[in-house]
Amino acid sequence: MKPSIIALPVLALLLTVTPAVATLTQEPPQASKKNLCLLWSEDCPDKKLTITEQIAALKREIALGTTVYTPKELQRLRNKLDEYQFFYDRLMFGNSGK
Numbered sequence: 099m100k101p102s103i104i105a106l107p108v109l110a111l112l113l114t115v116t117p118a119v120a121t122l123t124q125e126p127p128q129a130s131k132k133n134l135c136l137l138w139s140e141d142c143p144d145k146k147l148t149i150t151e152q153i154a155a156l157k158r159e160i161a162l163g164t165t166v167y168t169p170k171e172l173q174r175l176r177n178k179l180d181e182y183q184f185f186y187d188r189l190m191f192g193n194s195g196k
Contacts, residue, residue, distance in 0.1 A: 137171055
């Protein structure tokens, strides 16, 4: 079975969830509080985020900068963002030879 045949339904499922649902089920992180779910996969809500929601959440947390996170934690968030963006590109565009 071709990987693209499997990837297309998965991608369609990921893109059908609207960001509005995430805002209803999740509290925005406070400026003085770390998002432990994104950072260490602790205290995560029951509802899992889609890949696009995960990317947006990581970008929001990284934007908080050193007022909330240590430089090492920010690097960890950036690494996770790079991984999710890589997976998203793979789902959207397939094996592009990277």
